[in-house]
Amino acid sequence: MGDARHFHDLTTPFRMKRGGELHGARVAYETWGTLDAGRANAILILTGLSPSAHAASNAVDPTPGWWEDMIGPGRAFDTDRYFVICVNSLGSDKGSTSPASVDPATGEPYRLTFPELSLEDVANAAYEAVRDGLGIAQLACLVGCSMGGMSALAYMVLHPGSARTHISVDTAPQAQPFAIAIRSLQREAIRLDPNWREGHYGGDVWPDHGMSIARKLGVITYRSAMEWNGRFARIRLDADERDGNQPFGFEFQVESYLEGHARRFNRQFDPNAYLYLSRASDWFDVSEYGEGSIQRGLSRIAVERALVIGVSTDILFPLEQQETIAKGLEAAGADVEFVALDSPQGHDAFLVDIENYSRAIGGFLRSL
Amino acid sequence: MGDARHFHDLTTPFRMKRGGELHGARVAYETWGTLDAGRANAILILTGLSPSAHAASNAVDPTPGWWEDMIGPGRAFDTDRYFVICVNSLGSDKGSTSPASVDPATGEPYRLTFPELSLEDVANAAYEAVRDGLGIAQLACLVGCSMGGMSALAYMVLHPGSARTHISVDTAPQAQPFAIAIRSLQREAIRLDPNWREGHYGGDVWPDHGMSIARKLGVITYRSAMEWNGRFARIRLDADERDGNQPFGFEFQVESYLEGHARRFNRQFDPNAYLYLSRASDWFDVSEYGEGSIQRGLSRIAVERALVIGVSTDILFPLEQQETIAKGLEAAGADVEFVALDSPQGHDAFLVDIENYSRAIGGFLRSL
Numbered sequence: 001m002g003d004a005r006h007f008h009d010l011t012t013p014f015r016m017k018r019g020g021e022l023h024g025a026r027v028a029y030e031t032w033g034t035l036d037a038g039r040a041n042a043i044l045i046l047t048g049l050s051p052s053a054h055a056a057s058n059a060v061d062p063t064p065g066w067w068e069d070m071i072g073p074g075r076a077f078d079t080d081r082y083f084v085i086c087v088n089s090l091g092s093d094k095g096s097t098s099p100a101s102v103d104p105a106t107g108e109p110y111r112l113t114f115p116e117l118s119l120e121d122v123a124n125a126a127y128e129a130v131r132d133g134l135g136i137a138q139l140a141c142l143v144g145c146s147m148g149g150m151s152a153l154a155y156m157v158l159h160p161g162s163a164r165t166h167i168s169v170d171t172a173p174q175a176q177p178f179a180i181a182i183r184s185l186q187r188e189a190i191r192l193d194p195n196w197r198e199g200h201y202g203g204d205v206w207p208d209h210g211m212s213i214a215r216k217l218g219v220i221t222y223r224s225a226m227e228w229n230g231r232f233a234r235i236r237l238d239a240d241e242r243d244g245n246q247p248f249g250f251e252f253q254v255e256s257y258l259e260g261h262a263r264r265f266n267r268q269f270d271p272n273a274y275l276y277l278s279r280a281s282d283w284f285d286v287s288e289y290g291e292g293s294i295q296r297g298l299s300r301i302a303v304e305r306a307l308v309i310g311v312s313t314d315i316l317f318p319l320e321q322q323e324t325i326a327k328g329l330e331a332a333g334a335d336v337e338f339v340a341l342d343s344p345q346g347h348d349a350f351l352v353d354i355e356n357y358s359r360a361i362g363g364f365l366r367s368l
Numbered sequence: 369m370g371d372a373r374h375f376h377d378l379t380t381p382f383r384m385k386r387g388g389e390l391h392g393a394r395v396a397y398e399t400w401g402t403l404d405a406g407r408a409n410a411i412l413i414l415t416g417l418s419p420s421a422h423a424a425s426n427a428v429d430p431t432p433g434w435w436e437d438m439i440g441p442g443r444a445f446d447t448d449r450y451f452v453i454c455v456n457s458l459g460s461d462k463g464s465t466s467p468a469s470v471d472p473a474t475g476e477p478y479r480l481t482f483p484e485l486s487l488e489d490v491a492n493a494a495y496e497a498v499r500d501g502l503g504i505a506q507l508a509c510l511v512g513c514s515m516g517g518m519s520a521l522a523y524m525v526l527h528p529g530s531a532r533t534h535i536s537v538d539t540a541p542q543a544q545p546f547a548i549a550i551r552s553l554q555r556e557a558i559r560l561d562p563n564w565r566e567g568h569y570g571g572d573v574w575p576d577h578g579m580s581i582a583r584k585l586g587v588i589t590y591r592s593a594m595e596w597n598g599r600f601a602r603i604r605l606d607a608d609e610r611d612g613n614q615p616f617g618f619e620f621q622v623e624s625y626l627e628g629h630a631r632r633f634n635r636q637f638d639p640n641a642y643l644y645l646s647r648a649s650d651w652f653d654v655s656e657y658g659e660g661s662i663q664r665g666l667s668r669i670a671v672e673r674a675l676v677i678g679v680s681t682d683i684l685f686p687l688e689q690q691e692t693i694a695k696g697l698e699a700a701g702a703d704v705e706f707v708a709l710d711s712p713q714g715h716d717a718f719l720v721d722i723e724n725y726s727r728a729i730g731g732f733l734r735s736l
Contacts, residue, residue, distance in 0.1 A: 074460065110613050177622040185584050186614050192577040194562060198615060200503045209560040213581065216553050225546035225686065232545040234653060247480050247566060248555050248643050253652070254545040255552045267401040275616050282620070284600060295706035315683070 004030045004061035005053060005088075005095050008133035010125055011356025015129025023103045027125045028088040029053050030061075032071055033079030035134065043077060043080050043141045043365075044130055044163075045086040046155070050269055051278050052094035061340040066277045069354045071106065076336045076362035082140065089151065090125035091117040091276045098271035099199070105206030108146075110198040110272075117276040119147070119284045120334055123155035138164055141365065144220040145169040145350055147277065153325075156301040157289050166306040166329070167361060169350050173328065174285035182221050183278045186214035191273050199272050208269050208303075212262040216275065224346035225315035228254060228303060247296060251308070263291045298328025304334045306365040309357065312340060314347040337364060370399045372420060373456075373463050374427035376501035376635070378493055384580050392472050395493045397421050398461025400439055401447030401501070408730025411445060411509045411733075412498055413454040413529075414490070414516030414523070418637055419647050420462035423454040437722045444730035450508065453610040457519065457630065459644045460486040467640035478568040478640075487652045489516070491523035495530060505590035506532055509733065510671075513532040513537040513718055514685065518652040521693075524669040525657050533736060534674040535699070537718050538682055540689045541662045542653035547684050550589050551646045554582035560630065567640050575639050580630040582642065589627045592623075592681035592714035596622060611680060654696075666696025673703045675732040677725065679710060682715040705732060 005028040013021035030053045035042060045055055045067070056071035057064055071077040075086050091114075094102040099114040105114075130136050142163035144152025149171020156163055167233055172179070193210030193363035197199055232254040241256060243249040250256055290296025306329045310322025326338040339360045350357050373396040374653055381389035384567040398421045403410060413435070423441035425432055439445040459482075467482040474481075483626050498504050510531035512520025517539020524531055540547070561578030564570055600622040611617040611668060618624055658664025674697045678690030687708055694706040707728045711717035718725050 069469070150444065174602060176593065177596035177602070177620065178588070180602075180620050180624050181584075181588050181626060184620070184626070185581065185588065185619070188584075189557065189581055191614075191616055192581070213553065213557055213560070215584070216556075220546070220549050220553065223681065227646065228545035228549070234545070234548075246559075248559055248647060250552070252548050252552070254549050258549060258552070279616060285694075315593065355735060 002060040005366055006030065006133075007095065008129035010097075013286065015100045015117040016115045017120040018116040019244070020211065025090070025125070027090055027097070027129050028084055029129055029133075030055065030058065031082045032056055032077075033082055033276070035065040035083040035136070037320065038222065039134075039136050040085060040138070040140060040325055041081065042085060042130070042134070042136045042139050043121035044126065044139050045077075045127060045141060046142070046144040046151040047086065047089060048148055049274070050092075050148035050265070051336055052092070053086045057083075066351065070358060070361070072113065076358040076365065078362070079363065082365065083132065087126040087129055089122045089148075089277065091122065091273055093270040096125070098270060099276055100270040111124045114272070114276060117152045118152045119280050119282045119314065120158060122151045122280065123158060124288055127152070127155055129160050130162075138162060140368065141165045141166040143169065143283040144171060145304065146171055146347065147281050150281065153286050153298070154284065156303065157286065157297065159306050160300070160302055164304055166301075166303045166334070168306065168308045168325050169357075169362065170310060170322070170347055171325070172284075172317050173298060173325055174287055175282045176318075176321070177268050180282045182217060182316065183282055186217050187275050187278055189217070190275060196271060202269065206267065207253065208266050209272055211266050211269075211274070214259040215262045215265040216344060221316045222346060223267060224315070224349040226313055227346065232257065232346070259308035268305050294324060295328050295331060298325065299332045301332055301334075303334050305337075305364075305368070307337045307339065307360065309339045309341065309350070309360055311343050311346065311349045313342070314349070316347045370428040372426050374398070374501070375463065376497035378496050379464075379704050382493070384483045385486040385488040386484040390483065391464070393458070393465035393493070395458055395465070395497050396670055397497055397501075398423065398426065398454055400445075400452040401450055402634045403451040403504070407502075408508060409449065410451045410502070410504045410507050412494065412507050412512060413508070414512040414519045415454065415457060415495060415542060416514035418460075418633070419640070420460070421454045421456040423452075429550045434719065437542065438726060438729070441560070444726040444733065446733065450694060450733065453498065453502065453711065455488045455494040455497055455646075457516075457645065459490060459648065462640045463650055464493070466638060466645055467521045467644055468638040471670070478674065482640070482729070484727070485648045487519045488526060488646050489677055490519045490648065491526060493522055493654065494519070494525055495527050498530075506530060508736065509533045510534060511535040511537065512539060514539055515649050518649065521654050521666070521669065523645065523652065525665065527666070528670055534669075534702070535669045535732065536674065536690070536693050537725075538678060538690070539686050539693070540652075540685045541666060541693055542655055542728055544686075548650045550585060551650055552646075552685065554585050555643050557581035557585070558643060561693070563679055564639060567638065574635065576634050576719055579634050579635040579637075583633040584626040586736045587626055589684045590714060590716040592683070592712055594681055595712040595714065598712070601656065610644055634684050636727045662692060663696050663699060666693065667700045667733065669697060669700055669702075671697065673736070675705045675707065675728060675729055677709065677718070678705045679711050679714065679717045681712055683715070
């Protein structure tokens with residue numbers, strides 16, 4: 001299988017919001033569909049914390065992407081009409097420069113010498129790829145999911161006129177204390193793992209235990225109790241599925257489900273990159289651009305139309321926060337469509353409840 | 369300060385539900401008020417996972433108890449009228465026999481050789497203390513909070529006629545997968561701590577990191593996002609409150625709040641006891657007594673009256689589960705009062721929202 005990623009070299013030095021700068025940094029991105037002559041049909045998708053730029057399969061890389069059923073001819077992101085771009089976040093290790101990358105100044109991986117990362121930096125890096133790499137002056141639509149939704153708000157605040165319309169998916173105008181508490185505990189689990197070694201893991205010494213706890217806690221907050229009542233109830237594992245003679249080992253299906261998620265994640269995502277992106281999510285606060293007011297911060301965003309989607313079962317990015325975004329964009333002059341879904345899958349609904357998300361997003365994009 | 373605990377020696381051998389037995393085991397309990405001549409005014413309180421029998425101060429031990437404002441003359445549990453008992457759960461290390469106790473057969477602490485513990489065992493041990501230790505044939509009221517609410521259901525199913533009335537506080541007829549997932553992850557954090565040593569910690573080698581993560585995850589699920597939005601918002605710690613130069617150290621007040629909870633808990637609760645009681649909570653399922661049906665299981669409980677209280681913001685023991693208990697007790701013939709509170713404090717509301725809990729519980733007990 002091929003590598004469908006393109007790479008865009010960022011301005012050198014690339015100055016970071018909180019100080020520090022990167023030299024020779026780049027971001028990875030993939031595209032689907034064809035950019036029209038006027039360069040006016042581009043959609044940019046900014047991702048959650050862990051996904052790569054491979055949102056969907058394409059000719060070069062036919063493996064399914066993380067939003068496979070949403071992108072393609074006739075799908076919600078209709079590639080017969082739109083040119084779709086997905087950028088791997090700066091700081092993520094899926095092709096973009098991250099704490100796992102080699103610092104050209106030392107020839108060694110950055111690890112914790114990577115400068116403090118904010119979602120504004122993630123947004124600025126994606127903006128450079130779109131403007132300078134692809135020559136697109138204005139996006140037809142900027143889409144942000146989860147953490148990517150916060151990155152998208154930063155993108156639009158920092159680059160007025162960069163997007164004609166916006167789709168906001170299960171995100172937040174600022175991190176609330178419940179989400180901060182969860183992410184802080186995820187970071188702590190990694191930091192307390194003796195194998196983390198203040199970022200100097202490698203080879204066989206890897207903070208697998210910390211990453212496992214972090215991932216499981218993530219999955220618990222990405223889904224919903226309601227979904228699990230129907231899906232797992234109190235079903236036990238068969239004897240041969242249990243973890244041997246481990247004292248206090250797994251016994252219920254829900255425990256095995258979480259273990260499977262952790263195993264698939266471990267060693268697939270750089271622990272230091274996880275820490276940087278997680279902290280960046282805690283730091284984001286659009287009210288910084290509105291003298292402490294979320295609504296004034298959002299008022300700096302000028303898009304013609306917006307679609308704001310949220311899910312009633314999302315405990316990490318609750319529906320009230322989606323309403324806040326919708327109201328702010330509307331007050332700023334956008335024509336806003338607000339969709340509150342009752343999907344049982346919680347925060348992850350946008351990855352699972354393709355029927356409802358397709359209807360909302362496809363309908364919005366067709367109406368443009 | 370004195371020790372207000374009494375100790376009741378359990379039947380020897382004390383046979384456990386899942387096999388195994390204890391020799392020379394005991395439970396600790398405290399009391400408030402005076403048992404009347406007919407031994408008919410006793411209230412037994414069964415606790416959540418971590419509290420001791422010291423529910424309130426008394427002459428011998430004037431330190432405030434974990435339900436201090438609820439128990440005393442003129443309070444909800446009015447000691448001018450009632451004789452109130454609180455038993456430390458079997459398996460907890462606050463005076464009752466637990467994995468931290470010495471096994472008389474070996475002269476060494478049980479640690480993981482302690483037999484598998486269920487909430488039925490917790491219930492049976494408390495029952496023996498009430499019947500044999502205090503000579504009480506029937507409780508005026510059996511009260512169970514959180515895990516203690518499940519123990520109370522076991523108590524009433526296993527010992528018909530042992531309680532005239534019942535107060536069920538923020539509990540469950542069976543553990544649901546969300547609660548199992550949270551508790552499984554808490555146990556995993558302890559098990560993965562290299563200092564746990566399969567239960568053989570001691571001296572300076574103690575699974576503080578695992579216990580800290582377990583406790584913080586507990587506190588996150590015991591409170592509510594709504595409460596924290598008002599209480600912590602995005603308030604930062606002052607520079608001198610932060611944890612030094614720790615990379616990815618604490619920055620927000622909510623993080624410091626969780627750290628304070630973990631520090632107060634660490635070394636105050638035996639990690640092996642925590643594992644045993646946590647797993648016992650996952651195992652409890654009243655439907656085992658009803659051929660797989662919760663309602664049929666609850667139908668075996670015969671009390672004259674019951675008060676069932678729940679909180680809409682409780683994510684660990686959701687309100688629907690309280691409704692299920694109320695319906696089951698009612699179908700079994702009890703006169704049931706169901707109180708759904710909107711307290712913002714989540715599962716912990718019963719420890720914090722004293723005003724509302726006092727009104728409900730005090731009103732119920734006065735009406736008897």
